[in-house]
Amino acid sequence: MYRNWRTAPVDEKLRAMLGFIEKLTLRPDELGPADADAVRATGVRDEAMVDAIHVAALFNMIDRMADSLKFEVPPYESFLGRAGTMLVEGYLLYDLPDPGDVRVEEEAE
Numbered sequence: 839m840y841r842n843w844r845t846a847p848v849d850e851k852l853r854a855m856l857g858f859i860e861k862l863t864l865r866p867d868e869l870g871p872a873d874a875d876a877v878r879a880t881g882v883r884d885e886a887m888v889d890a891i892h893v894a895a896l897f898n899m900i901d902r903m904a905d906s907l908k909f910e911v912p913p914y915e916s917f918l919g920r921a922g923t924m925l926v927e928g929y930l931l932y933d934l935p936d937p938g939d940v941r942v943e944e945e946a947e
Contacts, residue, residue, distance in 0.1 A: 843856040843857075843860075850880050851877075851880045851881055851882045854876060854877045854879075854880040854882060855877055855882055855886070855887065855890050857877075858873055858874070858876075858877050858887070858890075859890060859891070859894045861873060862891065862894060863894060863898055874887065
């Protein structure tokens with residue numbers, strides 16, 4: 839992602855969602871139904887909004903925990919080195935078992 843989402847060459851759906859998430863993070867007391875309606879007006883589905891809200895909430899929690907415990911944050915450039923891989927493979931560090939897999943149920947017994 840670019841350093842400034844307002845001026846980055848991104849889709850209007852993404853720009854609207856990022857504005858919503860910024861407001862949710864920095865000024866939650868100002869957020870209301872009209873903000874969600876504005877995002878929907880760009881074509882973003884509610885399911886996508888919920889996903890984005892969940893991701894933002896988790897990042898916000900992790901950031902607050904990291905700040906309070908004084909985690910060391912790598913420099914910006916080190917994140918750039920992983921960005922391509924994360925775009926392709928996601929954030930998952932390992933494969934989770936399929937909950938429908940019979941072996942998962944057998945191991946739990």
